[in-house]
Amino acid sequence: MSIKVRIPTPLRKLTNNEDLVEIEASNVGEVMQELQARYPGIQERLLDESGEVRRFVNVYVNEEDIRFLQNKETVLKDGDEMSIIPAIAGG
Numbered sequence: 001m002s003i004k005v006r007i008p009t010p011l012r013k014l015t016n017n018e019d020l021v022e023i024e025a026s027n028v029g030e031v032m033q034e035l036q037a038r039y040p041g042i043q044e045r046l047l048d049e050s051g052e053v054r055r056f057v058n059v060y061v062n063e064e065d066i067r068f069l070q071n072k073e074t075v076l077k078d079g080d081e082m083s084i085i086p087a088i089a090g091g
Helices: 009-014 028-038 042-046
Strands: 002-006 020-024 057-061 081-086
Touching: 002 028, 009 042, 009 081, 020 028, 028 042, 042 057
Parallel strands: 002 081
Antiparallel strands: 002 020, 057 081
């Protein structure tokens, strides 16, 4: 299944400045693994030591937060779009 993954500006230095990459995967966890295989070092920016999505990273599949779906087990289908969005904090 071909999934489109939107890469945020702060991570594009790891993806050769690509803002959209296509990945074959059946769930969000597989997307993360493939991103790491293609772009070494990106996983440590997205996942914590236990392998879960970092608290300050938001991941959406078709505009739905995976935290309200099945997290990394969220099933993907051909044509889905996944967006990685770093949380923005301010004061």
